[in-house]
Amino acid sequence: MSLRPQTVPSVPEETARIARAAFPKGNLYMQIRDEIGILLTDADFADLFPNRGKAAYPPWRLALITIFQFIENLSDRETVESVRARIDWKYALSLELENSGFDSTVLCEFRARLVAGKAENSLLVKSLQMVKMFHSLFSNILILFDLVNLFIPAI
Numbered sequence: 001m002s003l004r005p006q007t008v009p010s011v012p013e014e015t016a017r018i019a020r021a022a023f024p025k026g027n028l029y030m031q032i033r034d035e036i037g038i039l040l041t042d043a044d045f046a047d048l049f050p051n052r053g054k055a056a057y058p059p060w061r062l063a064l065i066t067i068f069q070f071i072e073n074l075s076d077r078e079t080v081e082s083v084r085a086r087i088d089w090k091y092a093l094s095l096e097l098e099n100s101g102f103d104s105t106v107l108c109e110f111r112a113r114l115v116a117g118k119a120e121n122s123l124l125v126k127s128l129q130m131v132k133m134f135h136s137l138f139s140n141i142l143i144l145f146d147l148v149n150l151f152i153p154a155i
Helices: 013-022 028-036 042-048 059-072 076-085 087-092 105-116 120-133 142-151
Strands: none
Touching (some): 059 076
C-alpha cells in the first residue's frame, strides 16, 4: 500500500442533504465535522506508507473511523458496517451515499502501521485535541478514557 496524499474533500452535496434531512439538529458525528472540520490529513500519516504500490485507503479517514469505532465500542466488522450504512458517518467522512466501504482487515492493517511507525501517540494527541475542542458534545467523560486506553496499553 502506498500513500498518495490528497486534500480532504468536502461533504458530497447529496450526502449532506440526506444527512441534514435525517438529523435536522445534527448529531455527534455531523457536529464533529461541522464544528471541528477535519483535524487529520493524509500528510499526518505520510511516513507510514511507501511512495510506490497500490493506493491506500485515505489514512485521515481510517484515523477518524478508528476514533468513531472506540466511541461506540464496535468491532472492526461492526465499524465497517457503520461506514457502509450510517448516513451520519458518511457525512463526517465525506463519503458519497453509494460508497460501499472497505474490508475490515484494513482497520487492523492501519493500526499495525501506526504501531510499527510509532505514530499511535500522534493519533492520541489529535483525538485529545478533538475532545478538547468539542468537549460539550462529549457528555460522557468515559469516552475520553476509552480514547486514552486505545493508545496507551495498561501497565
